[in-house]
Amino acid sequence: MSKPILLLVDGSSFLYRAYHALPDLRGPEGQTTGAVHGIVAMMKKLRDDIGAEHAACVFDAKGPTFRDEWYPEYKAQRAPMPDDLRAQIEPIHEVVRLLGWPVLEVPGIEADDAIGTLARLGAASGHQVVVATGDKDLAQLVTPDVSLINTMAKPPERLDEAGVLEKFGVPPDRIIDYLTLMGDAVDNVPGVEKVGPKTAAKWIAEHGSLDGVMANADKIKGVAGENLRKALDWLPMGRKLVTVRCDCDLDGHVPGWPALGALALKPVDESGLAGFYGRYGFKTWLKELTGELPAPKTKAAAPAAAPDASAAPTPPAAPLERRYETLLSWEQLDAWLARIEAAPLTALDTETDSLDGMQARIVGISFAVEPGRAAYIPLRHEGPDAPEQLPLDAVLARLKPWLEDASKKKLGQNIKYDSHVFMNHGIAVAGYAHDTMLQSYVLEAHKTHGLSALAERHLGRSGINYEDLCGKGAHQIPFAQVDVARATEYSGEDSEMCVQLSELLLPQIQAEAGLNFVYEQIELPTSAALARVERTGVLIDASRLQAQSHELAQRLVALEQQAYEIAGQPFNMGSPKQIGEILFNKLGLPVVKKTATGAPSTDEEVLDKLAQDYPLPAKILEYRGLAKLKSTYTDKLPLMINPATGRVHTTYAQAVTVTGRLSSNEPNLQNIPIRTAEGRKVREAFIAPPGHCIVSADYSQIELRIMAHISEDPGLLRAFQEGQDVHRATASEVFGVPLDEVTSEQRRYAKTINFGLIYGMGAFGLAQSLGIEQKAAKDYIDRYFTRFAGVKRYMDETKSRAAELGYVQTLFGRRIYLPEIKGGNGPRRAGAERQSINAPMQGTAADLIKLAMVAVQNELDARGLATRIIMQVHDELVFEVPEAELDWVKAEVPRLMAGVAQLKVPLLAEVGVGANWDEAH
DNA sequence: TACTTACCGCACGTC
DNA sequence: GACGTGCGGTAAGTAA
Numbered sequence: 027m028s029k030p031i032l033l034l035v036d037g038s039s040f041l042y043r044a045y046h047a048l049p050d051l052r053g054p055e056g057q058t059t060g061a062v063h064g065i066v067a068m069m070k071k072l073r074d075d076i077g078a079e080h081a082a083c084v085f086d087a088k089g090p091t092f093r094d095e096w097y098p099e100y101k102a103q104r105a106p107m108p109d110d111l112r113a114q115i116e117p118i119h120e121v122v123r124l125l126g127w128p129v130l131e132v133p134g135i136e137a138d139d140a141i142g143t144l145a146r147l148g149a150a151s152g153h154q155v156v157v158a159t160g161d162k163d164l165a166q167l168v169t170p171d172v173s174l175i176n177t178m179a180k181p182p183e184r185l186d187e188a189g190v191l192e193k194f195g196v197p198p199d200r201i202i203d204y205l206t207l208m209g210d211a212v213d214n215v216p217g218v219e220k221v222g223p224k225t226a227a228k229w230i231a232e233h234g235s236l237d238g239v240m241a242n243a244d245k246i247k248g249v250a251g252e253n254l255r256k257a258l259d260w261l262p263m264g265r266k267l268v269t270v271r272c273d274c275d276l277d278g279h280v281p282g283w284p285a286l287g288a289l290a291l292k293p294v295d296e297s298g299l300a301g302f303y304g305r306y307g308f309k310t311w312l313k314e315l316t317g318e319l320p321a322p323k324t325k326a327a328a329p330a331a332a333p334d335a336s337a338a339p340t341p342p343a344a345p346l347e348r349r350y351e352t353l354l355s356w357e358q359l360d361a362w363l364a365r366i367e368a369a370p371l372t373a374l375d376t377e378t379d380s381l382d383g384m385q386a387r388i389v390g391i392s393f394a395v396e397p398g399r400a401a402y403i404p405l406r407h408e409g410p411d412a413p414e415q416l417p418l419d420a421v422l423a424r425l426k427p428w429l430e431d432a433s434k435k436k437l438g439q440n441i442k443y444d445s446h447v448f449m450n451h452g453i454a455v456a457g458y459a460h461d462t463m464l465q466s467y468v469l470e471a472h473k474t475h476g477l478s479a480l481a482e483r484h485l486g487r488s489g490i491n492y493e494d495l496c497g498k499g500a501h502q503i504p505f506a507q508v509d510v511a512r513a514t515e516y517s518g519e520d521s522e523m524c525v526q527l528s529e530l531l532l533p534q535i536q537a538e539a540g541l542n543f544v545y546e547q548i549e550l551p552t553s554a555a556l557a558r559v560e561r562t563g564v565l566i567d568a569s570r571l572q573a574q575s576h577e578l579a580q581r582l583v584a585l586e587q588q589a590y591e592i593a594g595q596p597f598n599m600g601s602p603k604q605i606g607e608i609l610f611n612k613l614g615l616p617v618v619k620k621t622a623t624g625a626p627s628t629d630e631e632v633l634d635k636l637a638q639d640y641p642l643p644a645k646i647l648e649y650r651g652l653a654k655l656k657s658t659y660t661d662k663l664p665l666m667i668n669p670a671t672g673r674v675h676t677t678y679a680q681a682v683t684v685t686g687r688l689s690s691n692e693p694n695l696q697n698i699p700i701r702t703a704e705g706r707k708v709r710e711a712f713i714a715p716p717g718h719c720i721v722s723a724d725y726s727q728i729e730l731r732i733m734a735h736i737s738e739d740p741g742l743l744r745a746f747q748e749g750q751d752v753h754r755a756t757a758s759e760v761f762g763v764p765l766d767e768v769t770s771e772q773r774r775y776a777k778t779i780n781f782g783l784i785y786g787m788g789a790f791g792l793a794q795s796l797g798i799e800q801k802a803a804k805d806y807i808d809r810y811f812t813r814f815a816g817v818k819r820y821m822d823e824t825k826s827r828a829a830e831l832g833y834v835q836t837l838f839g840r841r842i843y844l845p846e847i848k849g850g851n852g853p854r855r856a857g858a859e860r861q862s863i864n865a866p867m868q869g870t871a872a873d874l875i876k877l878a879m880v881a882v883q884n885e886l887d888a889r890g891l892a893t894r895i896i897m898q899v900h901d902e903l904v905f906e907v908p909e910a911e912l913d914w915v916k917a918e919v920p921r922l923m924a925g926v927a928q929l930k931v932p933l934l935a936e937v938g939v940g941a942n943w944d945e946a947h
Numbered sequence: 948t949a950c951t952t953a954c955c956g957c958a959c960g961t962c
Numbered sequence: 963g964a965c966g967t968g969c970g971g972t973a974a975g976t977a978a
Contacts, residue, residue, distance in 0.1 A: 046978085179948095211975090220954085222974050249954080601970055602957060629958065654959060658968060683965060687962085694967055697960040705960080729962085781962090785963035860963060868962085868964075900962050900965095 032148035032289065033078035035127070036159035037085040038137040040065060041118065043160045043178050045111045053307045058110040062117050062306060068177050069125050070311075072158055073291070076175075080153065080289040082144060082280075083122045084130045084137040085115075091136050093267055100267065101213050117306070124299045126292040132279045138163060142270040144289075145172050151286055163210070165190045166201035166270055195227030203236035205268040206261055207254075215267045216260060219253040236265060350518030352510055353403045354413055359421065362393060362401045367428060369395040371459065373437045373524035376447045377505045377517050379406075382692075383446030384561070384668055384675045388418065389506045391425075392517035394525045400518030404510045413510055422451055432456035439463050439477045439524050442557045442680065449561065461553060462524050465531040467681035468545045472843050475681045481523045484530050489523060490516045540839015548838065548873055549680065551880040555895070556678045556688070558883065563673030564695070564896045565906070567711040567942075568664040574707055575660040578652050585652070589645045599649050602628045608642075615640055655699065659708045666693050678898070685865050686840050686872035688898060696899045698943075712943035714906050719939050721893075721912070722946040723919045724902035726934040727752055728874065729784045729867045732837070735929040736866060739816025746931035753777040759813040760806060779806055783817065784867055786860030821863050828862035836869035837927070874933070875901060877926040882919055889914075904943060912939065 044064025051060045069083065093100045122129050132140055141157055141164065148155040149171035157164055160178045165185060168174055174185040183189070190198045207226035209217020217226075229246070233239045239246075243255050257264075280288045296315060303312040353359045366372040373394045378386035389407065394400040405418040428434050429448060437460040438444050448455045466475040473479070481489045495516050496502050505513065535541045590596045593612065597604045605628045609615045617626040618635055630650075633643040666674050679689045690696040698712070699705025714720045725731075730752055734742040745755035750765070757768040757776035768776075775796060782792045793803035811818040828834045833843040842865040847858035879898060886893055893911045897904035903923070907915045916937050923935035940946035 220974075224973055598970080603971070625956095627957090650958075654968085658960075662968090679966095685964075687965075689966060691966070694960085696962080697966065699960060701960085782963080785962095787963055791963065857963085864963060871962090902962095 029152060029154040030080065031076060031078040032144070032153040032155045032286070033072065033076050033081040033291075034141045034144055034148075034155065034157045035069070035072065035081070035083040036137055036141055036157065036161060036164065037065070037083045037118070037122070037129075039159050039161040040068060040178070041085070041111070041115075044068070045108070045114075047178065053305065055305075057306075058114065059117075059306050059308075061111055061114045062121060063308065065118050066121055066125070066308070066311070068158075069122055069127060072175075072177065073125065073127075076156055078156065078291055080148070080286055081127055081291045082130045082289050083127045084140045084144075085119070086137045087131045087133040087135070089133055091134055091139075093136070097215070097263060097267055099214050104212065104214065117302075121299070121302050124295045124302055126294045128280070128289050128291075130276075130280060132274070132276060135274050135276075139271040139274050140276065142167055142272040143274040143276060146272040148172075148286065153286070162194070163201075163205060163268065164270065165194060165198055166205070167272075168198035168201075194223065196230050200230050200235060202265060202269050203230055203239070206236055206265040207239070209264065210268065213267075215264055216257070217264060218250065218257045218261075220250045221253065225250055236261065348398050348400075348519075348522070350400045350402060350514050350522070352514040353401050354415060356416065358401075359403065359416060359424065363424070363428065365395060366393055367434070371395070371435045371437055371525075371528075373521040373528075374444065375438060375517055375520045375524065376444050377513065378447055379504055379506060383443045383677065384450070384563075384671075386443075386447045386450060388422075388447060388451060389504075390513060390517055391421075392514075392521040394518065394521035397522060397526050397529075400522040402510075402514040402517045404513060406506050407508070407510050407513065408506050409509075411509060415510075422453060426453050429453050429455045435459040437462070437524055437528055439480075439520065439527075440681075442553050442560070442678075445554075445557050446561065449557075458550075458554070460528050460532065461550065462527045462531065463681050464545065464549045464553060465528065465535060468535055468541055468549060468840070469531060470843065471681075471686065471841070472684045472845070477520060477523060480527050485523060485526055487523070489519055492516075538839070540835065541841065544686075544836075544838055544840045544873070548840075548876050548880075552876040553680060555879050555883045556680060556898075559879075559895050559898065560675050560677060562894045562896055562906070563668065563671055563675040564904075565672070565713050565715055566663055566667060566674050567713045568667060570711045571660045571664050571708070574711070575656055578656040578660060582649060582652055582656065585645050585649045589642060589649065592642045592645065599646060600653060605646060609636070613640070613642065615643075651702070651704070655705060655708065659698065660711075663693060663708075663711070676897075683872075684842055686836065686842070686869040686876075687900060688872070688876075690898075695897050700947075706944050709944035709947075710942045712904075713941065717909055719907050719909060719912055719941065720943050720946040721905040721907045721915050721919070721937060721939050722902055722943065723905070723923060723935050723937045724899075725871070725875065725878075725923065726936050728871045728901050728933070730780055731929065731931045731933060732867045732870045732874075733784065733817065733820070734931045736837070736870075737814075737816045737820035738930065739814045739820070741814050742817065743931055749932075753780060756780055756810070760809045775806070779810055782807075783810070784864060786862075786864040788856075788860075824862050824866060825859050828859070834862050834866050836866055836873050838870070838873045840869050840873060842866070842869055871901060874926055875903070875923075878923040878935075879903060881922045881926055885918065885922055904946070907939075 041061060045061040047064065051058065051063050053059045119129055130140055138161070145155045145157060145167050149169065153171070155172040156175055157167060157172065158175050158177060160176055165174060168185060168187055168190050170187065176183050185193060187198055190201065194201065194204060196204045204226045207217050207221050207229065208223060209215050229239045230236070233242050239254070240258060240261060243251070243258055246254055276283060300312060300315050303315065351358065353362060375392045376388055377390040377392070379389055380386040388405060390402055390404045392400055392402040403421060404415050405421060407415060430453060434457050436455065436458050438458065439461065440463045441458045441461045445455050445458065462477070462480060463475045466473070466480055473483070478489045478491065481487050495508055495512060496505060508516070535545050586599060589599060593608045597608050599605065603625065606626045609628065610617050610626045615636055618632040619627045628646070630647065633647045636643040637647065663674060668675055674693065676690045676695045677692055679691060682689045699708055712720065730742070731746055734746050741759060745752050753773050753776045754765060754768050756779065757772040758765045760776060760779065761768070761772050763772070778796050779792065782795065789800050789804040789807055792807065793800040796803060824834060828844055828847050832845065832848060833841045835841055842861070844858040844861055846854045847862060875898065879895060882903065883895060891911050891914070893905055893907045893915055895903055896906050903919070905915060905919070916939065920935035920937050924933040927933065938946045
């Protein structure tokens with residue numbers, strides 16, 4: 027306690043904080059005084075509390091510093107100091123001096139650097155240094171002789187070395203590294219995107235320092251890891267910028283410098299201060315000063331007149347001159363109608379009030395027939411500035427003949443969505459000839475296919491960002507409230523970009539016969555068929571699901587109680603983290619394996635194993651299974667019933683998976699349980715209306731059949747040609763027993779092996795799913811390959827072909843790119859190799875069922891039948907069939923499905939009928 | 948500093 | 963093996 031104290035106040039950091047944190051105080055002359063008030067209060071308190079002998083209050087000087095030289099964008103984003111704060115700067119300097127503080131303001135040197143320099147000098151001269159700041163950056167200065175105090179925090183916090191470590195998770199000498207990784211938005215110093223305090227501290231803890239992190243950049247996973255790699259070049263400069271300099275030259279700026287005596291805290295200038303308090307209306311302090319009793323504070327609250335930040339400059343215009351017209355009169359509309367009537371191909375885009383195609387209503391429509399030109403018809407824009415618009419219904423009536431004329435060819439981005447939207451207004455658009463999303467999907471399935479991504483990739487143009495237009499999150503406004511002029515630019519651009527994209531992409535597709543087949547004969551017709559399926563929806567027995575939910579809820583409560591009793595305390599059974607805490611810390615169960623993040627794993631495999639010796643894991647497993655059923659299915663599905671149709675309408679994503687499969691969302695109808703009895707019950711709620719049945723038709727062993735076809739393995743071909751049970755046949759070969767002596771266990775093994783092969787599983791994966799030693803699994807695989815040498819040959823060939831070309835193909839010419847089969851590191855490359863085996867089979871299966879769906883739909887239409895496709899689940903089509911059409915469907919649908927391709931083995935589709943989806947299997 | 952949003956990891960459903 | 967969804971937890975971003 028004997029060391030003298032040097033107290034350094036970061037005046038600039040408190041300036042802003044006091045200004046923002048305090049109410050808008052006014053002095054007698056109406057001047058804003060909030061910041062002055064805040065600073066005075068703090069300086070008084072600091073002086074009283076710290077008992078310093080030497081002190082300085084340091085401010086940033088005006089003008090550039092060395093950091094601006096290193097990095098011109100430094101603090102460039104920072105809004106200019108508000109006028110009413112600027113006006114308080116001089117008074118603050120004045121009053122701080124009156125309070126007896128040396129004030130320091132050094133041109134060319136920021137307050138931080140001056141403080142750093144003073145702190146080092148003070149420590150060297152035997153002082154205990156206290157730095158008062160609201161800025162975390164100065165934590166880098168902390169040493170045994172230098173501590174930090176933040177008086178703005180609710181309980182003022184003092185940070186010594188241990189405190190810094192506790193608060194930031196890194197020691198003071200790693201604060202620079204920590205700040206470098208995070209960057210500083212306020213000073214416009216970038217760090218690594220998506221890295222905040224937690225991630226920065228974690229990385230530094232893992233790798234020791236910024237240099238360690240940078241050296242191991244390739245090992246860091248996730249988006250943040252990618253961002254780190256992108257930032258590697260920048261980080262040294264970032265580090266330079268966030269480093270506080272402790273070697274500044276302060277000569278000539280402090281009277282009496284370099285003797286520290288220059289920084290002696292002087293007595294308060296009472297008369298000067300009284301005058302100041304009087305001028306600023308600080309009555310309480312004035313009375314305090316003159317010895318009177320304190321009076322209650324007066325606050326003259328007045329709303330701050332915050333001027334809007336000036337709008338961001340708009341980017342310079344692109345080279346191609348673009349003219350988009352807003353159609354507000356019939357004359358304008360008719361002129362454009364004449365253009366699209368005459369055009370060979372028109373791009374079309376709708377703006378709506380919902381992302382859900384089944385619910386969306388039109389807000390505006392845009393057209394384009396050539397690059398650079400587009401028209402937008404605002405129809406339901408609202409707001410004070412919205413112009414008089416043409417009436418929606420009348421415009422749609424005018425456009426309807428053109429929209430429904432199949433000879434007028436149209437083009438769009440994700441046309442399935444737009445066709446729903448028009449259908450919501452009673453218009454069945456015909457003549458959709460192209461979809462840029464599907465074009466992109468056929469060319470490069472592994473990339474993303476949003477319009478802005480396509481524009482960026484192919485046109486080198488970013489397009490107006492939807493979020494710039496409407497905002498995001500809670501602040502997003504409906505499109506109808508977007509300014510019509512801006513909406514015209516946005517929507518017009520969408521249509522116009524479609525024109526350009528198609529001109530670019532279509533020739534690339536047409537240059538390859540296979541791709542062209544996939545695009546024209548598979549994807550485009552599938553899009554139309556899917557629109558029908560989505561629109562039809564599926565009938566759900568909500569009350570049945572609710573009853574199931576109820577029952578599940580009761581069982582869950584019971585399980586919960588039992589689990590709490592075993593654990594001796596309640597916990598969240600849905601949280602792996604809390605489960606881990608109870609299981610491994612409280613109850614002391616052995617940790618079987620860890621997750622990628624290093625936490626003890628509580629996955630099914632682990633709990634299964636632990637369940638052999640302990641009671642709780644089994645309860646958790648059962649709970650998990652039931653909770654999943656309840657939350658995902660029995661609770662959720664009834665909520666997804668469309669009130670207008672009384673049915674559930676999923677959306678099929680046609681451009682998501684790399685293999686060509688569809689995916690289904692909101693709700694996902696492709697993962698409704700089937701394996702367990704409890705899960706299957708959910709399928710009982712998928713029902714048909716009175717007088718109808720559910721019919722399910724699924725391809726039998728489609729991927730194995732495709733494997734037989736592609737590999738031409740004689741054994742496999744024969745098994746299918748002779749109509750054998752393939753798994754039994756496989757078992758017979760692998761185990762070397764006659765067909766009729768295959769045991770059920772042998773058949774089960776063979777079945778798993780077959781699936782493993784299709785999925786490109788190695789010995790490891792097979793061992794896991796069979797629960798056997800890896801060596802035994804390898805033996806089976808080897809035996810399989812000697813018996814089915816053709817399969818082995820196919821796999822080797824496809825792998826090397828994939829490595830050569832960088833992609834594999836389906837039977838119909840769909841391409842699946844595997845960029846990592848050439849580059850890529852060990853495991854990724856192995857993954858790509860597995861993909862190269864699996865993708866042609868899975869992709870061909872996807873092609874086949876798409877063709878089947880189109881063929882069946884066409885036949886239903888041609889015959890004018892009322893049977894409707896209601897779902898597609900990878901190898902299965904589900905129908906809602908009037909009883910009168912049941913016989914036809916049972917006979918013809920399997921025939922149509924089997925007939926979409928002639929393979930070297932028969933395609934077989936099996937059909938089932940029932941009152942609900944469960945029964946139909 | 949408090950609230951909202953975004954993302955990640957986990958678990959699990961299907962094929 | 964692939965895919966997608968939903969949940970809990972935490973980090974980041976934003977407004978006050």
